[in-house]
Amino acid sequence: MTYRLPSLNSLRAFEAAARHLSFKTAASELGVTAGAVSQQVKKLEASLGIALFRRLPHGLLLTHEGEAYLPPITKVFADLTAATEAIAPEINSRKFRVGMSSAARDKLPADWPNGSGGLRNHIRDWVETGDVELLRTDEIDCLIRPGGGPYGDLALIIIPDSGGAQALHFVCKPGLADCRQARAIVQDLTRNIAPAR
């Protein structure tokens, strides 16, 4: 019953890097720097005693072993996610609390987000604010503003204005940037963005 395993952090780094074939892209997915990913992967390779990547001067390639390792590792993470969601649904299906500045509000339909059918499943409520600090204190999950920044280590998704003039900024913690809720909201914003009334 004793398992002798490499550390999860290393494995996550490997999994992301192998999927993207890039330390840099993996790093941004994980919300850390490329150096950190590189180190974790190196550590993993050392602990396994085998090379998982071939470092080419211009990018990465999986070795034979790396190629064999990736699918089961991806599956393990998926299983883990599934098991975790099963007992703690909160973690991924919790609805977002949205912060929105009044300027951003003006660029969206008057009844947003209530008017947008599907969004009700992803948004719990919203408050009028432009304060990035509320993201850091977890009082809101994402913030919609008509630009601004800098946002430090927060993730930013820019929603281009269909009219051409000004875009919207969707800001959240890096780990939240790619989750279901964020994607749904961003997609909806993209559809509903409108020139100032």
Place this chain on the structure above:
Amino acid sequence: MTYRLPSLNSLRAFEAAARHLSFKTAASELGVTAGAVSQQVKKLEASLGIALFRRLPHGLLLTHEGEAYLPPITKVFADLTAATEAIAPEINSRKFRVGMSSAARDKLPADWPNGSGGLRNHIRDWVETGDVELLRTDEIDCLIRPGGGPYGDLALIIIPDSGGAQALHFVCKPGLADCRQARAIVQDLTRNIAPAR
């Protein structure tokens, strides 16, 4: 593709504690202190937002959720181990280098370990030594002596002398104490131990 997961360390702590229904036993399996396991489990519970254990004044009980969580988590670790062994067989099937003091040697059959059929699959070679330091420097994987100590943070398995007088000590790093090789050797020692010639 972004997974939001609790840390592997927490999960390992939970898995071991849930299997043993004891932080203390889990701690010794993992080679850390009970406090560390307790903290990791608490951290996991906090990150999931649910209680996994009921702490009774005299021991642990799994909550309903903990009960549901354990089997998939155990499976995940098993899968991970399998996948890792598949590409890096070294990690678990490497043969042991055994250290043995001359006194211990005298309590075993003259041709041990070569005489014991199955052991060839688990032992690479052996050297005559009683030096615990060689364990720490990884020059040997386990050490067999006719008693002694203290061994600090090393794991000790006592093999009782069938004659009744004196036992043998099997010493190794905590992480190795429960692996296939160690179990095979300990079992064989138990069978073959004999009073001094």
Place this chain on the structure above:
DNA sequence: GCGCAGGGATAGAATTTCTCGCCCTCGGCG
């Protein structure tokens, strides 16, 4: 030749994890 993108190494900072010491509760036992 130059700029840029992507990786590698390293040192130091930041965070996480572990240990240690002490507290509390409970059960068994003299």
Place this chain on the structure above:
DNA sequence: CGCCGAGGGCGAGAAATTCTATCCCTGCGC
């Protein structure tokens, strides 16, 4: 009834791990 041991909780500080920030090098495109 008092004492002891087992098991867990908590907090401070130490130790280990991980991350960042830099600077370097290589190869590509212009």
